[in-house]
Amino acid sequence: MNRNVAAPRRAAARAILQAAIDRGELPSGLDVELGIDPLIAPLAFRMLVLKGGDNEYSETLTRAIEAALKATAS
Numbered sequence: 001m002n003r004n005v006a007a008p009r010r011a012a013a014r015a016i017l018q019a020a021i022d023r024g025e026l027p028s029g030l031d032v033e034l035g036i037d038p039l040i041a042p043l044a045f046r047m048l049v050l051k052g053g054d055n056e057y058s059e060t061l062t063r064a065i066e067a068a069l070k071a072t073a074s
Contacts, residue, residue, distance in 0.1 A: 009040055010036050013035075013036045013039045014033075016039065017035050025066075026066070026073070027070060028073075029073045030073040031073075034072065035069050038065050038068060038069070042065075043061070
């Protein structure tokens with residue numbers, strides 16, 4: 001893993017998830033470290049491999065990730 005690339009992105013994702021927890025949008029029992037991967041991976045794949053995305057995709061992905069994260073929280 002290239003820490004110069006991954007670390008800042010993981011930190012940003014961690015902050016996004018923690019803010020959602022603090023606002024009550026995600027459960028307090030959420031495993032934030034587990035939640036980072038499904039938050040970053042689909043977007044990275046879409047941008048790096050498929051070379052782009054659109055707002056509809058982003059909105060659908062956001063709802064799917066939110067539902068998945070809520071389902072995994074203890």
